[in-house]
Amino acid sequence: MKKLFLVLVGLLLIRACAHEQNDATGNLLPVPKSIQQGNGFFTVTKGTGLCISAPENDRNAVTRLLGAWEDMLSLTEKPADADCIAMEICEKVDGISSPEGYAIEVTEDGIKAKATSGAGLFYAAQTLLQLADGGNRIPVCSITDEPQFGYRGMMLDVSRHFFGKEFIKKQIDAIAHFKMNRLHLHLTDAAGWRIEIKKYPRLTDFAAWRKPAIWKDWWFGSREYVEKGSEGAYGGYYTQDDIREIVAYAAERYITIIPEIEMPAHSEEVLTAYPELSCTHEPYKQADFCIGNEKTYEFLENVLTEVMELFPSEYIHIGGDEAGKASWPHCPLCQKRMKEENLSDVNELQSYLIHRIEKFVNSKGRQIIGWDEILDGGLAPNATVMSWRGTEGGIAATESGHKAIMTPGGYCYLDSYQDAPHTQPMAFGPYMPLEKVYSYNPTDGLKEEQAKLIYGVQGNLWVEYIPTEELVEYMIYPRILAIAEIGWSNPAARDYSEFRQRAVKSVEWLKANGYNAFDLAKEFGQRKEALTPSEHLAKGKNVAYSANAPFNDRYNAGGETALVDGIHGGWTYLDEKWQGFIKGGIDITIDLGEEREISSVSADFMQMCIPDVWLPAKVTISLSSDSAEFRDIATIVHNVVRDEGLSFKNYGWNGKEKGRYVRYRAECGPQRGWLFTDEIIVK
Numbered sequence: 001m002k003k004l005f006l007v008l009v010g011l012l013l014i015r016a017c018a019h020e021q022n023d024a025t026g027n028l029l030p031v032p033k034s035i036q037q038g039n040g041f042f043t044v045t046k047g048t049g050l051c052i053s054a055p056e057n058d059r060n061a062v063t064r065l066l067g068a069w070e071d072m073l074s075l076t077e078k079p080a081d082a083d084c085i086a087m088e089i090c091e092k093v094d095g096i097s098s099p100e101g102y103a104i105e106v107t108e109d110g111i112k113a114k115a116t117s118g119a120g121l122f123y124a125a126q127t128l129l130q131l132a133d134g135g136n137r138i139p140v141c142s143i144t145d146e147p148q149f150g151y152r153g154m155m156l157d158v159s160r161h162f163f164g165k166e167f168i169k170k171q172i173d174a175i176a177h178f179k180m181n182r183l184h185l186h187l188t189d190a191a192g193w194r195i196e197i198k199k200y201p202r203l204t205d206f207a208a209w210r211k212p213a214i215w216k217d218w219w220f221g222s223r224e225y226v227e228k229g230s231e232g233a234y235g236g237y238y239t240q241d242d243i244r245e246i247v248a249y250a251a252e253r254y255i256t257i258i259p260e261i262e263m264p265a266h267s268e269e270v271l272t273a274y275p276e277l278s279c280t281h282e283p284y285k286q287a288d289f290c291i292g293n294e295k296t297y298e299f300l301e302n303v304l305t306e307v308m309e310l311f312p313s314e315y316i317h318i319g320g321d322e323a324g325k326a327s328w329p330h331c332p333l334c335q336k337r338m339k340e341e342n343l344s345d346v347n348e349l350q351s352y353l354i355h356r357i358e359k360f361v362n363s364k365g366r367q368i369i370g371w372d373e374i375l376d377g378g379l380a381p382n383a384t385v386m387s388w389r390g391t392e393g394g395i396a397a398t399e400s401g402h403k404a405i406m407t408p409g410g411y412c413y414l415d416s417y418q419d420a421p422h423t424q425p426m427a428f429g430p431y432m433p434l435e436k437v438y439s440y441n442p443t444d445g446l447k448e449e450q451a452k453l454i455y456g457v458q459g460n461l462w463v464e465y466i467p468t469e470e471l472v473e474y475m476i477y478p479r480i481l482a483i484a485e486i487g488w489s490n491p492a493a494r495d496y497s498e499f500r501q502r503a504v505k506s507v508e509w510l511k512a513n514g515y516n517a518f519d520l521a522k523e524f525g526q527r528k529e530a531l532t533p534s535e536h537l538a539k540g541k542n543v544a545y546s547a548n549a550p551f552n553d554r555y556n557a558g559g560e561t562a563l564v565d566g567i568h569g570g571w572t573y574l575d576e577k578w579q580g581f582i583k584g585g586i587d588i589t590i591d592l593g594e595e596r597e598i599s600s601v602s603a604d605f606m607q608m609c610i611p612d613v614w615l616p617a618k619v620t621i622s623l624s625s626d627s628a629e630f631r632d633i634a635t636i637v638h639n640v641v642r643d644e645g646l647s648f649k650n651y652g653w654n655g656k657e658k659g660r661y662v663r664y665r666a667e668c669g670p671q672r673g674w675l676f677t678d679e680i681i682v683k
């Protein structure tokens, strides 16, 4: 009898242990604020109830999303005690203060999810789908979750190359999966106007079309606009119906579309279609609107009126970046405006336009966002700054009580190389792998009061060099996942190697759902020279720079010891390990401290023509025993020609010589520009 009892107890224990261990966190991106894991799973089966207590729109949004289990779930009016997913919008959820937050309780018998808004409930549903990982079993766990930032955005440039509405909708689905809530569309730029404006048909009959199709051929070639429908015309635009469809599609996924209408610069296409709005009234000549001309305001206000009718977004992006301001000092109307308004320079003139446009936009109950140049000449009173030239603009905005959206180029510009450049399609910006994006924290270094004004973070994809939909997806994913997690998750909970594993899984999800994501699992990684310091005769020795060829302070790589510290640069000259020299070339002398036998002297250089970084045309290596008389031991000549992408070249000598002083000189080719080197290696 006793034996039978023991067998029964044993069986019960085995049954108790039969709840499978689960790893709920492994699939979640962004990582939630808090999660308690249990054992076992809730399994969605045919007949599992789905009860959503929420207004109809929100109920529909969640039902649509959980359509992944469509043939199993049956909608119910009341939550059942078992085998039910019960989701509810309620007044308050414990532990949550953000309206986008939610709480989920998963047991083996059912799921309860609560939020205070439709967005929160939608994110709870996204979390359930991520937990299920494409299947129908949801690990037992309880989650309380809410975002760090209210603005978690992605920007897509649809001007340099145009992408149709179905593609935009596809991207909305993906970023919503990762709980992002803004899609900023860069709708207008020199390369093409992309939104139908009823009052100005030439914008879409002409300014939306160009020849040839590929931006770099067009930009470095004719820069010609052509009539819609003419032979070879490339371009396109969203009709107002397309915009309504995109906006509604996004809203159903709790994403706000932020339209950007560029002003006063980046407007060559407008000023060719409507040349009377430029200072010189000549087509094809100007990029900046005439700020003195009242017609400029009439045009911009009419355009913005139609834009605001189409986009319910509280924020309207009015550009503001990179104005050349070249025609304004010579334009009688601009000069008159400056006098009348007591404006002291062209920055204040630009600021006049931004202030005036802000007033107009505010009068319609909306707010403006501008790139950080809108700080120049005085920030408009209610403007939000989008910080792209680093973080300084955003920080300055918060110091004066303005909101900022952080999108610094060094972390958030997704048109840069995401892996070793030689393994990648040509990109615009330097090496910026997932890890670099993930290392960004938008509130770093800010006081609490300032940090509160950081509205959020955004990843930007400019598409000068990205002509196809496949490439757009390749550049966005998975790096936008790092932006999603920076925007949502607590920085204290962030760990790159753990994030990377989840990102690799998310790439699988993206690929399974038809996105052309970069294959993170096969990442090549950093330049191998940069991984380990090198030992050589010159390391730690004294270096003298010729007064004619100093290193540039901005790219000092640590100063006078940078080229003999054993540390090598990576795939980008921006990593503070490459020392930069502009125009004067390089002329440095290393003192080895005593006469040494020398068998090699060499240095690496890089070339990336877009930012004006070139290989040297000539390197001369010389030795001396007394630093007075040098003898040349090698001259290396290279024919420097413009090319695409990034390349590296070692300029060195091998042989057998003696000397104490090693002089290394590098000269620019006809292009002049920058030289970058990371270490002079002497062996």
Ligand code: ACM
Binding pocket: 321, 322, 371, 388
């Ligand atoms: C920008 O990248 N010009 C905002």
